Amino acid sequence: MDDDRLTWIYSATSPEELAERYQQWAAEYDSDLDGMQWLAPRACAERCLHFAGPGAAVLDAGCGTGLVGLHLHELGVGRLVGLDLSSAMLEKAAQRAVYVELHHGSLL
Numbered sequence: 812m813d814d815d816r817l818t819w820i821y822s823a824t825s826p827e828e829l830a831e832r833y834q835q836w837a838a839e840y841d842s843d844l845d846g847m848q849w850l851a852p853r854a855c856a857e858r859c860l861h862f863a864g865p866g867a868a869v870l871d872a873g874c875g876t877g878l879v880g881l882h883l884h885e886l887g888v889g890r891l892v893g894l895d896l897s898s899a900m901l902e903k904a905a906q907r908a909v910y911v912e913l914h915h916g917s918l919l
Contacts, residue, residue: 816843826917830896833875837899840876849878856882863888870894872918877904884909894918 820836823829836843844852856879863869865887871880874893883891884907893913895901901913 826896826919833895833897834899837876837897837903840900841878841903844878852878853882855879856886856888859883860886860888865889868892871910874904874910874913875900877907877909880904880909881907 816836820829820832823832833840859869859879860867860883866889868890869883869888869892871877871883871891871893874880874895875897877893880891880893891910893901893904893910894916895904895913896915896917898915901915904910905913
């Protein structure tokens with residue numbers, strides 16, 4: 812992945828535009844982040860479990876393709892619910908089979 816992709820994502824001017832951009836990125840999202848050796852999903856999951864504790868119910872807001880959810884599940888989270896703007900990202904998250912519920916929407 813290059814900086815142009817991130818610039819393109821971060822330059823969205825509305826939630827609708829952001830959702831559309833993630834729709835377009837969904838197919839390559841995981842492989843792009845793998846190419847960056849992206850460690851944030853695991854670190855985020857570990858930090859969450861540090862505060863919530865094993866067995867906790869967690870809302871993964873902005874769950875995307877479920878990268879954080881996968882690590883939360885591996886670390887022993889209880890009930891895992893995902894929320895994302897992009898239905899294409901949610902389809903990828905569903906394939907991981909770690910969420911008890913997935914919702915299309917926004918916190919805004």
